[in-house]
Amino acid sequence: MVEELLGAAAGVAAAGAVYVAAAARVIKQYERGVVLRLGRLAGEVRPPGFTMIVPLVDRLHKVNMQIVTLPVPGQEGITRDNVTVRVDAVVYFKVVDAASALITVEDYKYAVSQMAQTSLRSIIGKSDLDDLLSNREKLNQGLELMIDSPAIGWGVQVDRVEIKDVSLPESMKRSMARQAEADRERRARIINADAELQASRKLADAARQMAETPSALQLRLLQTVMAVAAEKNSTLVLPIPVELLRFLERGDDHTERQTSAAPRPAESPAESPAERPVQEPPKAVEPPPEREVERTIDDIIEDAQGK
Structure with a gap:
């Protein structure tokens, strides 16, 4: 009798262990559990930690609540000023309602990706090339609103949308380079003209x-x-x-006048005219050599x- 009771207890313990092993689930911190009992939503969303379900009746779906980085493939379009461009973007979103993300939409990641592509093409057609190149903050906000509006009903919240790259045709790149070069040359000429004006005044x-x-x-x-x-x-x-x-010339003339105006020595009274030495006739004064x-x-x- 005792042996039968021990055997039954062992069987019940084994069955209980099997049931617990089949019903026990562990939900991680960044996940939430959605239980579908016979195909219908059962109760609230399960929080992270240890939880139990009914084997063969309940099915537990784990939904990741982390921020997802979703790259948007490059989209080609024509801007409002008739320029063909190719734009790449990236979307950051997260699930805020695990039950809606699992039940409302089949694949919320694919749905957000398609919505981002269509919104990006729409933004390209409504914007000018200058806005795509220099006013990206405004375009990012517009993309975020366009994607976030339908995503709210899916239990998804869009945190941020960024335009990564804008690819232009080679002909447009050359035209923009020529325009920038012409603008720099114009400014250089204005600066040179201003410098010439200031120099002329000085x-x-x-x-x-x-x-x-x-x-x-x-x-x-x-x-x-x-x-x-x-x-x-x-x-x-x-x-x-x-x-x-x-x-x-004035200096040479002044020197000659000083020489001619110099006083001659006085004659001695003791000397008679006979004793005076015979003076030779004055020689012709040669003109001073011209200064080379x-x-x-x-x-x-x-x-x-x-x-």
């Missing part, structure tokens, strides 16, 4: 200043000679101002180099 001010003091022009000429002669690798041709030659212009140029160059 030169005009300098010319007025030198007109008031003509000697400043001579000093500037000597400074230029010094700057050029310092290199010693070129031949210098220096024009001599006419004023300088006239100044040299080339020598004057060399003197000026040597003085400038010495300074």
Whole structure:
């Protein structure tokens, strides 16, 4: 009798162990469990941890609640300004209602992917090329609203949509490069013209200043000679101002006048006319040799180099 009871207890324990093994389920932290009992939703969504189901009656479906990164294949379209482009995007979404994501839509990932592709093509047709290239934040917000509106009924929430790349035809790339190059050249010409205008104003001010003091022009000429002669690798041709030659001529004339106006020595009274030495007739005064212009140029160059 005791042996039969022990055998029955062992059988019940074995059956219980088999039942627990068949009914026990473990749901991970990032998952939620949806139980379908005989094909119908049974109770609430099971939280993470250990849970039990009825074997052969219940079926547990685990739904991932993590954020899913879904790349959207490149979509070709024509923008509003008739430019053919190819745009790639990526969608970040997550499941917020596990029961709706499992029951309402057959495959929520595939549904979100198709919705993202159609929304992306619609955005391309409504936007200009400049918006696709420079105003992406606004387009990203528009895509997010277009995808999130139907996805709410599927138990899916779209967190963010980003346009990854905009591919342009080669002809359009060359046209944009030429446009950018022309714009840079235009700005460079404007800057050069502005610099020429400022330089001309400064030169005009300098010319007025030198007109008031003509000697400043001579000093500037000597400074230029010094700057050029310092290199010693070129031949210098220096024009001599006419004023300088006239100044040299005035100096020679003044020296001759001083020589002719010098007083002669007085005659001694003791000397008689007979005792006076016979003076030779004055020789013809030879004119002073003319100053060579080339020598004057060399003197000026040597003085400038010495300074």
